Amino acid sequence: MIRPRFRSQIVAPVTKQHGIAKLSLYAACYGAILTALIYAPVGLSMMGLIEEWDIFYYFKKFGSFYIADAASPLPTHRLRPLTLVPFTIGYDLAPLSFPLLHALQALSLVAKVIAMTAIIYRLIPNRTIAIVCGLIFLIFPADTMQMSLRSLHINWALALSLAGVALILQAAEFKSVSVRWAIAAGGAISFLCGSLMYEAGLFLAPLPLLIWWAAFGFARTYERMKRNWDCILIWSTSVVAAAVYVVVISLSGHNYQMEVTGDHQTIVRDLVLRFPFLFSIAFYRLFVYGWFDGIRMLAEHLNYWPYYLGTLALFGSILLAGFPISKGSSEGRPNVVRILVAGMIATTFGYLPYLTSYAHIMTSQRTFLYASIGGTIVLAACIHLLARAGTAFAVVISLLCISAGIGSQWEQMALYTELSNRQRAILAGILEAAPQAAEPGAKHLLILDRSGTMNNTWMLRGPELQRALTLLYDSDITPSVCLEHSNVFSSFEMQPSGKPPMCRQTEDGWDVGLELSDPIHLSKATTTLLTVAPDLSVSAEAPSISPSSAKADRWRRILGCWPATACAYRHILTPTYDYDFGRGWGLDDVPWGYGWREIEWHLPSLMPISWSWITAPKANLWLWLDPARKPYKLSISLATWFLEASKDSLRLKINGMAVQGAWVGPRTIEAKIPAGFLRYGLNELEFEAYQDQTTGLSIAVDRVSVFPDELGTTK
Numbered sequence: 001m002i003r004p005r006f007r008s009q010i011v012a013p014v015t016k017q018h019g020i021a022k023l024s025l026y027a028a029c030y031g032a033i034l035t036a037l038i039y040a041p042v043g044l045s046m047m048g049l050i051e052e053w054d055i056f057y058y059f060k061k062f063g064s065f066y067i068a069d070a071a072s073p074l075p076t077h078r079l080r081p082l083t084l085v086p087f088t089i090g091y092d093l094a095p096l097s098f099p100l101l102h103a104l105q106a107l108s109l110v111a112k113v114i115a116m117t118a119i120i121y122r123l124i125p126n127r128t129i130a131i132v133c134g135l136i137f138l139i140f141p142a143d144t145m146q147m148s149l150r151s152l153h154i155n156w157a158l159a160l161s162l163a164g165v166a167l168i169l170q171a172a173e174f175k176s177v178s179v180r181w182a183i184a185a186g187g188a189i190s191f192l193c194g195s196l197m198y199e200a201g202l203f204l205a206p207l208p209l210l211i212w213w214a215a216f217g218f219a220r221t222y223e224r225m226k227r228n229w230d231c232i233l234i235w236s237t238s239v240v241a242a243a244v245y246v247v248v249i250s251l252s253g254h255n256y257q258m259e260v261t262g263d264h265q266t267i268v269r270d271l272v273l274r275f276p277f278l279f280s281i282a283f284y285r286l287f288v289y290g291w292f293d294g295i296r297m298l299a300e301h302l303n304y305w306p307y308y309l310g311t312l313a314l315f316g317s318i319l320l321a322g323f324p325i326s327k328g329s330s331e332g333r334p335n336v337v338r339i340l341v342a343g344m345i346a347t348t349f350g351y352l353p354y355l356t357s358y359a360h361i362m363t364s365q366r367t368f369l370y371a372s373i374g375g376t377i378v379l380a381a382c383i384h385l386l387a388r389a390g391t392a393f394a395v396v397i398s399l400l401c402i403s404a405g406i407g408s409q410w411e412q413m414a415l416y417t418e419l420s421n422r423q424r425a426i427l428a429g430i431l432e433a434a435p436q437a438a439e440p441g442a443k444h445l446l447i448l449d450r451s452g453t454m455n456n457t458w459m460l461r462g463p464e465l466q467r468a469l470t471l472l473y474d475s476d477i478t479p480s481v482c483l484e485h486s487n488v489f490s491s492f493e494m495q496p497s498g499k500p501p502m503c504r505q506t507e508d509g510w511d512v513g514l515e516l517s518d519p520i521h522l523s524k525a526t527t528t529l530l531t532v533a534p535d536l537s538v539s540a541e542a543p544s545i546s547p548s549s550a551k552a553d554r555w556r557r558i559l560g561c562w563p564a565t566a567c568a569y570r571h572i573l574t575p576t577y578d579y580d581f582g583r584g585w586g587l588d589d590v591p592w593g594y595g596w597r598e599i600e601w602h603l604p605s606l607m608p609i610s611w612s613w614i615t616a617p618k619a620n621l622w623l624w625l626d627p628a629r630k631p632y633k634l635s636i637s638l639a640t641w642f643l644e645a646s647k648d649s650l651r652l653k654i655n656g657m658a659v660q661g662a663w664v665g666p667r668t669i670e671a672k673i674p675a676g677f678l679r680y681g682l683n684e685l686e687f688e689a690y691q692d693q694t695t696g697l698s699i700a701v702d703r704v705s706v707f708p709d710e711l712g713t714t715k
Helices: 020-039 051-062 085-093 099-123 127-138 149-171 177-197 199-204 207-227 229-250 256-261 264-274 277-299 302-320 336-356 371-389 391-433 463-473 549-559 644-648
Strands: 444-449 480-483 502-505 509-514 520-523 527-532 538-540 577-580 610-613 618-625 632-641 651-654 657-659 661-663 668-673 681-688 699-708
Touching (some): 020 302, 051 149, 085 149, 127 302, 127 371, 127 391, 149 207, 199 336, 207 229, 277 302, 277 371, 277 391, 391 527, 391 538, 577 618, 618 699, 657 668
Parallel strands (some): 444 480, 444 527
Antiparallel strands (some): 502 509, 577 699, 632 699, 651 657
C-alpha cells in the first residue's frame, strides 16, 4: 500500500545525490497544473486595468524599451531599472495582446513554486511537504493582487530573487569549484535582476544564511560559511551591487519610490513609528485573517466546484505519489523551533519595505507577496510538527490551506476579470460610437457617464482612459469625462479641500475641470458628445460610420472582441440585490452608480469593515433585478457620517419614488418597498443627504441589500 510521505521522522540528507533536479521537475509539473486550475474558471480574457494601459501607451508612443533609466521615457522608475522587462518581452513578442502577458505571469508563478519547494526541502527534507508548501506559497491568500496583470513585474522579481536564494543554497552542496561558481553566479545574477526589478527583493539578502541557521544551528552554519566562503562572496557581491545602486539612485533626485516613502530620514522614522503594524496588520493577515478570508471566498465560488475537485485531485496525487526518501540522515531531525523563528524573521524582512508607506500598509495588494515567503516557512514547520503526531493531521491542515488559497486566487481572477469586462464594454462602445475621434481635425471627445463608474481608479479614471484610447486608436487623443448628475470631472487631480473637480453645462457647451489650475471650455461646435448608459452601452448624438477593417482588426486584437455588441457587459438578473462596499480587504469593487468616493477600509481590525463616502448632493446605485411580485425590503448599513445633519437628512428613492426609511439600529436604516415599485432589469436607488460644503462628504455606506420582505434579515 502506498502511504503519503508526510512522516518527517524519516528524512534525507540535503545533497545533490537526492535529486533536487527531479524534485524541481515534480514541483514544476504540479505548479503548472495548479496555475492552470487558477485560470480555468474565467480564462485569459482579463485585459490591462491600470498601469498596463500606461506601459503599453509608452511603448506605442516611444517604442518598446527594457531599461527604465534617466534617459528613458519613464525616468521616475529608475530605482527599478528592470521593472518593465516582463511587459516589454510580452509587447515585443505579441504587440497589442494581453494573453501573452498571462502566459508570462503563469511562468513566473510556476518558477515561484519551484524555488520555494527547493528552499523548503533544505529545511525539511521531505519531498511531499516541500511540494505541498511550494504550492501553498503559490496561492498564499494574504495578498490580493497576484493575479492582476499589473503584478507581472512583481511576480517575476519575486521569482528571480527566490530562485537566486535556492541556487546559492544549491551551489554550496557541490565540491567542484567550477560547478559551485557557475551555480552561485547564476543565483547571484538572478537575485540582482530580481532586486533591480523590484527593490523589495533586497530585503531577502539574509535569507540563505537564515535557511542554514534554521536547518543546522549556529555552530554548523558557521562551519558552512567558512567552507563556502566563495559562494558567500559571490552572493554578497550581487547584494552590495544592488544595494549601492538603490542608495545612489535614491539620493540622485526625483523618483517615484522616494515620492511615496519620503527621504531617508523620514523612512527610518516611519519604520520605527509603524513597526507595531507589523503585528496588528501584517502578522494577523498572514497567519490568521487571510486564511479565514480565503475559505469565505471559496464558499462564494461554489459554482467552480469542478475545478475544486480538480484541485483536490491534484493534492491527492501528491500524497499518493509516494516520493521515495532515504532512511536515516546525517543532518538529524529538523528543528521546528528554529524553522518557526526563521519563518517569522523572513516574514518581517518581506513586509518591512511596506512599512515605509502608509498607503501600502492600508492595502493587501502586492504588500504580502514577499512576506508570504516567511509565512510558508512557518506553515512548513507546522505541517512537519503535525506529521510527527500523525499523517492525517498534516493532510487536513494542508488541505485547508490549499482550499483557502485557491479560493483567494479565484476571487482575484473573478473580480479583476469582471472589472476588465466592464472596461472592455466602455472602450468598445466609445470606439464604435466615434470611430474617427482620433483623425486629424476631429472634434474633442466629451463623454457623459451615466453609469457613474468612470471616476474610479479601476475604471479608466482620468489619464487611464486617454492612454487606453490612444493605444486603441493608434493616435493621440485626449477625451474628457463628466459624470452625469453628480457633475464630477474624472481626474486624479483634486481641489485643495479634497473635493473632486466639477463639470458645468453652459449655453454653448461645457466647462470641465472647474476649480483646477487649468479648466477648459468645450463649445458644442467643436465637441463630439458621447453618453455612457447605466448598462455601459455608449451612444452618440450623430450616427457613426463603420470603421475600416484595419481599425476593426486592431480593436479586436486588443479587446479580444468586436463589434461593441460582442463586448457588451452581460448582466445577471436575480430576485435580490446585496452590495457590500468592499468584497474583501484589498479586493475593492467599483460601485455601480454616481456620487461615490473610492472604497476605504478600517484597519487594524479583527474584522475590517469597508465603506464608500457619498461625495455629491445626490448619489445612486444601479440595481439589476428580476423581482418577485411581492413587497420588498431595503436595508442600508452606514459606516459613519460626516455630520449628524447628514445622517438625519438622508432621503431614499426607488425608481424616482420616495420610500420611507426607519432607523432599526444606530447605523442601519430599513424601508419597505411596495409591490410594483421594482421592475425587471434596471432599477435606480437614489440617496440624498446634507453635504459638508468644505469636504463634499455626507454619509459613508457600508452595505445595501434589497430582498423580498418575508425573506429578509438585516446585516
